[in-house]
Amino acid sequence: MSDLKPRYDLAVIGAGPAGLAAATLAAQRGLSTVLLDEQRAPGGQIYRAVTQTPVKNPSVLGSDYWHGADLVGPFRDSGADYAPGSTVWSVSRSLDIGLSRDGAARVLPARHIILATGAIERPFPIPGWTLPGVMGAGAAQILLKTSGLVASGNVVLAGTGPLLWLLAWQYLRAGARIDVILDTTPRENWRQAMPHMGAFARSGYVAKGLKLLLEVRRKVKVIGNVTSLKAEGDGRVQSVLYRQGDGAEQRLPADTLLLHHGVIPNINLANATGCAQNWDEAQRCWVPTVDAWGATSVEGVSIAGDGAGIGGALAAEHRGRLAALDALHRLGVLDRATRDRDAAPHREALDKAQRGREFLDTLYSPAKDFRVPQDETIVCRCEEVTAKQVRDAVKLGVSGPNQTKSFLRCGMGPCQGRLCGPTVVEVIADARGVSPAEVGYYRLRPPVKPITLAELASLPKAEDEIAAVMHH
Amino acid sequence: MFQRLPNASGERVSFTIDGRAAEALSGDSVAAALIANGVQTCRATPVSGAPRAPYCMMGVCFDCLVTIDDVGNQQGCLVRVRPGMRVETQNGKREIER
Amino acid sequence: MTQTTRSDYDVAVIGGGLVGSAIAWGLAQHGQKVAILDEGDIAVRPSRGNFALVWVQGKGLGLPEYAGWTKRSADNWTGFSAQLREQTGIDVCYERPGGFLPLLSEAEMEHRANQLKRLHNQPNVVRYDYEMMDRAAVAKEMPFIGKDVVGASYCPLDGHCNSLKLLRALHTGISLSGVAYLPNHRVERIEQREGGFRMVTASGEVRSGKVVIAAGHDGRRLAPMVGLDAPVRPERGHIIVTEKTAPFLKFPVGFIRQTDEGGVMIGDSFEDVGLDTTVRNGVTSTIADRAIRIFPLLGKLNVVRTWAALRVLTPDGFPIYEQSTSMPGAFVATCHSGVTLAANHALALAPHIAAGGLPDEFTAFSARRFHVPAAA
Numbered sequence: 001m002s003d004l005k006p007r008y009d010l011a012v013i014g015a016g017p018a019g020l021a022a023a024t025l026a027a028q029r030g031l032s033t034v035l036l037d038e039q040r041a042p043g044g045q046i047y048r049a050v051t052q053t054p055v056k057n058p059s060v061l062g063s064d065y066w067h068g069a070d071l072v073g074p075f076r077d078s079g080a081d082y083a084p085g086s087t088v089w090s091v092s093r094s095l096d097i098g099l100s101r102d103g104a105a106r107v108l109p110a111r112h113i114i115l116a117t118g119a120i121e122r123p124f125p126i127p128g129w130t131l132p133g134v135m136g137a138g139a140a141q142i143l144l145k146t147s148g149l150v151a152s153g154n155v156v157l158a159g160t161g162p163l164l165w166l167l168a169w170q171y172l173r174a175g176a177r178i179d180v181i182l183d184t185t186p187r188e189n190w191r192q193a194m195p196h197m198g199a200f201a202r203s204g205y206v207a208k209g210l211k212l213l214l215e216v217r218r219k220v221k222v223i224g225n226v227t228s229l230k231a232e233g234d235g236r237v238q239s240v241l242y243r244q245g246d247g248a249e250q251r252l253p254a255d256t257l258l259l260h261h262g263v264i265p266n267i268n269l270a271n272a273t274g275c276a277q278n279w280d281e282a283q284r285c286w287v288p289t290v291d292a293w294g295a296t297s298v299e300g301v302s303i304a305g306d307g308a309g310i311g312g313a314l315a316a317e318h319r320g321r322l323a324a325l326d327a328l329h330r331l332g333v334l335d336r337a338t339r340d341r342d343a344a345p346h347r348e349a350l351d352k353a354q355r356g357r358e359f360l361d362t363l364y365s366p367a368k369d370f371r372v373p374q375d376e377t378i379v380c381r382c383e384e385v386t387a388k389q390v391r392d393a394v395k396l397g398v399s400g401p402n403q404t405k406s407f408l409r410c411g412m413g414p415c416q417g418r419l420c421g422p423t424v425v426e427v428i429a430d431a432r433g434v435s436p437a438e439v440g441y442y443r444l445r446p447p448v449k450p451i452t453l454a455e456l457a458s459l460p461k462a463e464d465e466i467a468a469v470m471h472h
Numbered sequence: 473m474f475q476r477l478p479n480a481s482g483e484r485v486s487f488t489i490d491g492r493a494a495e496a497l498s499g500d501s502v503a504a505a506l507i508a509n510g511v512q513t514c515r516a517t518p519v520s521g522a523p524r525a526p527y528c529m530m531g532v533c534f535d536c537l538v539t540i541d542d543v544g545n546q547q548g549c550l551v552r553v554r555p556g557m558r559v560e561t562q563n564g565k566r567e568i569e570r
Numbered sequence: 571m572t573q574t575t576r577s578d579y580d581v582a583v584i585g586g587g588l589v590g591s592a593i594a595w596g597l598a599q600h601g602q603k604v605a606i607l608d609e610g611d612i613a614v615r616p617s618r619g620n621f622a623l624v625w626v627q628g629k630g631l632g633l634p635e636y637a638g639w640t641k642r643s644a645d646n647w648t649g650f651s652a653q654l655r656e657q658t659g660i661d662v663c664y665e666r667p668g669g670f671l672p673l674l675s676e677a678e679m680e681h682r683a684n685q686l687k688r689l690h691n692q693p694n695v696v697r698y699d700y701e702m703m704d705r706a707a708v709a710k711e712m713p714f715i716g717k718d719v720v721g722a723s724y725c726p727l728d729g730h731c732n733s734l735k736l737l738r739a740l741h742t743g744i745s746l747s748g749v750a751y752l753p754n755h756r757v758e759r760i761e762q763r764e765g766g767f768r769m770v771t772a773s774g775e776v777r778s779g780k781v782v783i784a785a786g787h788d789g790r791r792l793a794p795m796v797g798l799d800a801p802v803r804p805e806r807g808h809i810i811v812t813e814k815t816a817p818f819l820k821f822p823v824g825f826i827r828q829t830d831e832g833g834v835m836i837g838d839s840f841e842d843v844g845l846d847t848t849v850r851n852g853v854t855s856t857i858a859d860r861a862i863r864i865f866p867l868l869g870k871l872n873v874v875r876t877w878a879a880l881r882v883l884t885p886d887g888f889p890i891y892e893q894s895t896s897m898p899g900a901f902v903a904t905c906h907s908g909v910t911l912a913a914n915h916a917l918a919l920a921p922h923i924a925a926g927g928l929p930d931e932f933t934a935f936s937a938r939r940f941h942v943p944a945a946a
Binding site: 090092093096098107274393395396397398399400401402403406407408409412413414416439440443445446447450451452453454456457458459460461462465466468469470 | 586608610611612618734737738741742745751752753754808810812813831836838839840841848849850851852853854855856857858859860861862868869870871872873874875876877878
């Protein structure tokens, strides 16, 4: 770990593919660059633990995973400073970064900031999803990558999306057991996705994806067209109830239930910084509004990778390089023409990496019943608020998530809406009969991750800031 | 219920869970170490007392909160397990003194 | 949207925050047919930034009537919260354990003692108990105070509640009482029409016999439309809240209190910055630093949220309650103590508005007090 300089030309937040690629390019081109990351090792979630996984057999995690090592090597040689274990809890409009390392907070100024905060799993609120033994498929994948841990006993995977199938494939490669996959991909998605099939067929994903799907389907029982899910158990999950189509409810024993229905941008830091955001109907999530270089509405703040809309790991690294080139231009190192010229190969690679995205977005778009849960389902895990409570608040005249916050504490817990925001927005939109675009999203404020009061108290204070409190 | 892959390599780390001796691998987060040791519930919520266990493993959900070396409400998935570490599961609200 | 809502109400209350909803609730209990015209999900909403104190001590220096009004509301709070609970099933968690204002130097002690003495020496001011406590007396109640705490002022009438539950209880009560809550109805214009009022809003027109402007900062724009004046300005205050913690702090301590749910709320700050609600880390840092000086054990707690909101301040800091003389039936109500005064707004102010006029006791709260030419 490097000691931090007092300030940097460029600070990159998040050491996944976008952040690694951005920091590498910027440092190679002479910017004083720091890469700040909450994790202890580079890779983000997609390449989590790529430098130190205990799973040494390369065929378990697959070649796409090991590509992450190709990003870490050049980063280490780039001259960029690297600060793992650094939680960024604030980015101000004046480009001061509030960060916390080893229990000590500080403010780090930068001339340009690239947020590469990546994606989180889309919350999957079903009855019983708060029970121990129910977790995200992404969480299970992290346990596999970092610790070589796999679920045992009766293991059920449920949901939709590429990551679900990838995890199943990795589990099978690792020799782990999966009882059944409950596929919630809505039937009609296939029909809607067909027009995008052509582009997908020309993408690099199709052959790989098909092979993976076939291998999983050959070895695991897959129950398709699942329309309802419920986890049950006394103190922890013991069984999964599901319905196929409009059939009768079935029960499966389960010690572990792994849920997944896609990923969405991790927008909390961008939102708290004040970056404008918009509703993406195709990906059904709020995304920060960015231009072709990842620049946001806040001067000096860009976003690269999935944090600015889901594009996948390969796209993320190209988006990282584009954002870095734009930062070089904005900081006066590259003129516009040079930036554009140097960006051309990365843009081409990005276009190629994004080919077929519409097909995946459409095919794996989660069904409404799983986005807009039934009354008894908990939507806010922190404050334990149910969908019914949100609907009742709408009946009182609440029109958006900031008011449900005041009425129900929904979104006020430590996760700051990450696990409830998308659902609350969908429930309000459904109850009001309007688009989520009209409903809006939480207005977030720093700290976006908890810091201790003592850490907060230790920060530098300007005279007028002290006067605002003490001289009244 | 999770188990370690037989060929998972790494250094052994000794620590305690609620005072009992436990072992983990050096790359494990506290949350992973708890899961590896068969701990099924790491806390009861401060709102209803419902049991919870790690859900996201990436610092987002705050369901893996535990007391580490006498400091409450630590995100177990973001802290590496260290030799001699004392990890305690939590019951309800954090105490002010720890 | 251009749809027209043609409804008739006895009263239209403009503003759905704590002031507006308390008045609307009170009006409805007096049989009035009421509509609340409110903005949408994103609005200035000062009442979302309150500190949930029902606070008496130190209030009213310069306007003795305000000391009386405040005490009366605090006294009304027990009955008010009971009424809300009975009607809605929501316990707003009002408690009156007495409140401390901690003081960190001998100079602060002296200043506070003088301030309270001057307040209570005003002619015709309401009588109630308060006490200047030295460090030992404070430590007897709260042994965990920091070494910098020199003493505190204490008043047994001070208390606090859960203001989010108060907001929800009021809105639930309003709904049960048949009040029409109309969100996304930002009022563009108010016109006097046929012995009543016509409000042109973002979502159509609303007509009513009377109108109450309880619109916080927007009162400044709206009041002159009905011959009233609400010269308010925003003052930004920051608040920090910690994770839920097992109960350790029984008393509200000025700018530090533990909520019924366990979180510790820590304030506050005072900045004149217009309608900007950006959080400044240097301000929250100063607030955190002071809180740790008062209660060192707070230092370990995790901060889960901070926010900034805008107090609605009149030039002298006291409320304005007034009926228009040029357009009778139009009222304005504005203050920055929407929680403390909620009981009075519901139980003592609303009945007069329902009856059609404010009695003499409200004269002291007229905005005319700002129109007196400065002494030569």
